[in-house]
Structure formats: structure tokens, C-alpha cells
Amino acid sequence: GAVVSQHPSRVICKSGTSVKIECRSLDFQATTMFWYRQFPKQSLMLMATSNEGSKATYEQGVEKDKFLINHASLTLSTLTVTSAHPEDSSFYICSARGGQDPFYEQYFGPGTRLTVT
Amino acid sequence: GQQVMQIPQYQHVQEGEDFTTYCNSSTTLSNIQWYKQRPGGHPVFLIQLVKSGEVKKQKRLTFQFGEAKKNSSLHITATQTTDVGTYFCAGLTSGTYKYIFGTGTRLKVLA
Numbered sequence: 001g002a003v004v005s006q007h008p009s010r011v012i013c014k015s016g017t018s019v020k021i022e023c024r025s026l027d028f029q030a031t032t033m034f035w036y037r038q039f040p041k042q043s044l045m046l047m048a049t050s051n052e053g054s055k056a057t058y059e060q061g062v063e064k065d066k067f068l069i070n071h072a073s074l075t076l077s078t079l080t081v082t083s084a085h086p087e088d089s090s091f092y093i094c095s096a097r098g099g100q101d102p103f104y105e106q107y108f109g110p111g112t113r114l115t116v117t
Numbered sequence: 118g119q120q121v122m123q124i125p126q127y128q129h130v131q132e133g134e135d136f137t138t139y140c141n142s143s144t145t146l147s148n149i150q151w152y153k154q155r156p157g158g159h160p161v162f163l164i165q166l167v168k169s170g171e172v173k174k175q176k177r178l179t180f181q182f183g184e185a186k187k188n189s190s191l192h193i194t195a196t197q198t199t200d201v202g203t204y205f206c207a208g209l210t211s212g213t214y215k216y217i218f219g220t221g222t223r224l225k226v227l228a
Contacts, residue, residue, distance in 0.1 A: 034215070043205065044160065044218045093159055103148060103167070103209075106216070108159045 002028045004096045006109035013084055013116055020080045021112045023094030029074035030096035034106065035067075038091040050077050084116040119144050121208050123219040131227050136196050138222035140189040140206035147209045149182055149189045150216060155202040163191075196226045 003026040013019050023033060032051050036044040048064075050056040050071035058064045066088075068080040077096075081088055091113050095106040120143045130136050140149065148167040152160035164173055166182035166189060173180045179192045189206055203223045207216035 032214075036218075041223070043221050046215055046217070049215055103165070105150075105162055105165065107162070108152075111159045 002026075002096075002098070002107045004030075004094065004107045004109040006094055006112050008112060009110060010113045011115070013114070015085055015116055016083055018080055018082045019084055019114060020078055021092055021094075021114075023077045023079070023096065023109050025075045025096040025098075025107070028096075028098050030077070030098060031074065032097045033071055033077040034095045034097075035069060035077075035079050036093045036095065038093060038111075040091075044093065047079075081114065084114070086116045089114055089116045119208075119210055119217050121206060121217050121219040123204075123206060123222050125222055126220065127223045127225070129225045129227060130196050132198060133195050136193045136200070136224055138191050138204050138206075138224075140191075140208070140219050142187045142208045142210075142217075144187070144210050146186050147211045149186075149209070150207045151180060151189075151191055152205045152207060152218075153202050154205065154221075158202075160205060193224075196224070198226050198228055200224060201226050 005024045007022045035047045038044050047062045048056045048058045048069050050069050052071050052074050056069035071077040091111050093111040095108045097104045097106045123140050150165045151163040154160045164180050170184045171182040177194045181190045203221045205221045206219040209216050
């Protein structure tokens with residue numbers, strides 16, 4: 001299957017700083033990428049959807065100014081958590097889909113564990 | 118808003134026993150996908166069901182999509198310790214582009 005990478009896999013930052021997480025599709029072009037957040041022992045909550053070259057669509061309750069998403073190329077999307085707070089500590093997972101058609105399979109990255117101290 | 122619930126939340130079984138998780142949506146779905154997430158890992162795609170009443174098998178795993186396309190199930194026959202993990206369904210509502218993940222069922226298999 002297709003491969004999606006995320007970097008970094010773990011990051012610890014101080015409260016008030018910003019953190020950037022990269023999501024890359026390694027062997028296919030990802031027209032659409034999704035960003036999820038997962039708290040321990042809970043389900044995946046969709047944060048936003050990004051299509052290459054256009055602005056991300058955020059889910060209700062997700063602050064777009066706090067979680068900046070950039071999908072500048074067909075293989076890279078970034079999520080920047082700005083002015084991080086301890087409550088932003090979570091597991092962030094991206095997924096990528098090779099086409100606009102939602103019936104396409106989506107491939108998940110390995111996730112990034114963010115800890116804000 | 119749309120909700121996708123799974124039951125049970127947890128299941129502990131003895132190795133060799135069967136296991137079933139049920140996925141129920143508050144709205145009709147275009148299709149449904151199933152994922153497995155191992156502890157500390159990320160979700161891995163298992164299968165996609167599209168047609169009403171569809172049944173698909175993968176070795177010991179049997180997936181079913183309800184006639185009304187509002188529910189689905191995953192059945193594992195003769196569980197093994199390698200089946201440990203959390204199983205999520207993810208449903209796509211007609212006219213939308215995004216999948217809503219179910220609450221997940223965590224399976225523990227006792228050797």
C-alpha cells in the first residue's frame with residue numbers, strides 16, 4: 001500500500017511556542033489530506049481537510065488561527081500548532097488520499113505525539 | 118451532528134474465541150471503512166463496504182454492511198493474540214467528503 005510519513009514522531013515543547021508537523025505522501029500524489037487528533041483511548045476526531053493549493057476546511061470547534069494548515073504541494077501538508085498550551089497535548093495523525101473521490105482509500109501517517117509542558 | 122457509535126467499547130476474549138464489534142450510524146452512509154489500530158500505532162485500513170447488505174471476508178475476518186446502510190459489523194473467528202488492538206469503523210455520509218470515525222472497540226485477546 002501507499003506510504004505516508006509524519007515528522008516529527010514525538011515533540012515536546014514549552015507552553016506558548018509553536019510546533020510544525022509535516023505529513024508527506026511518499027509514493028503517490030495526495031490530492032486531499034486530513035488532519036486528525038486522538039486523545040488517549042479515544043477515537044479519531046477530524047480537525048480539518050486540506051486540498052492541494054486551496055485553503056483548509058476546518059471542522060466545527062477547531063480554531064483555524066491556532067491550527068494552521070498548509071497543503072502547498074501534492075506530497076506535503078503541514079500542521080502548525082501556534083501558541084501551544086498543555087491542553088493541545090495529543091496524538092496528531094494525518095491521512096492522505098490520492099483523489100478527490102471520497103471512495104478512494106485514505107492512508108494514515110504514523111502520527112505525532114505532541115506534549116506541551 | 119452525525120454520530121457513529123460502536124459496541125462494545127471493550128472486549129476481552131480467550132484466544133480461539135470469536136469476537137464481533139458493531140457499528141451504528143445516526144444517518145445513512147454511502148460507504149463504510151474499517152480500520153485496525155494496534156497499541157501505540159496508527160490506523161491501518163482493513164476494508165471498504167459500499168453496497169447494501171454487502172458481506173466481505175478476509176481470512177478470519179467477516180465484514181457486513183446493513184441493508185439500510187446505517188450499520189455494519191466486523192466478526193473475527195477464532196481470535197489470535199495478533200488480533201489485539203482497537204477496531205474503528207468510519208462512515209461516509211452521502212454528499213460529504215469526509216469520514217466520521219466510530220468510537221472504536223478495543224479488543225484484548227488472552228492467551
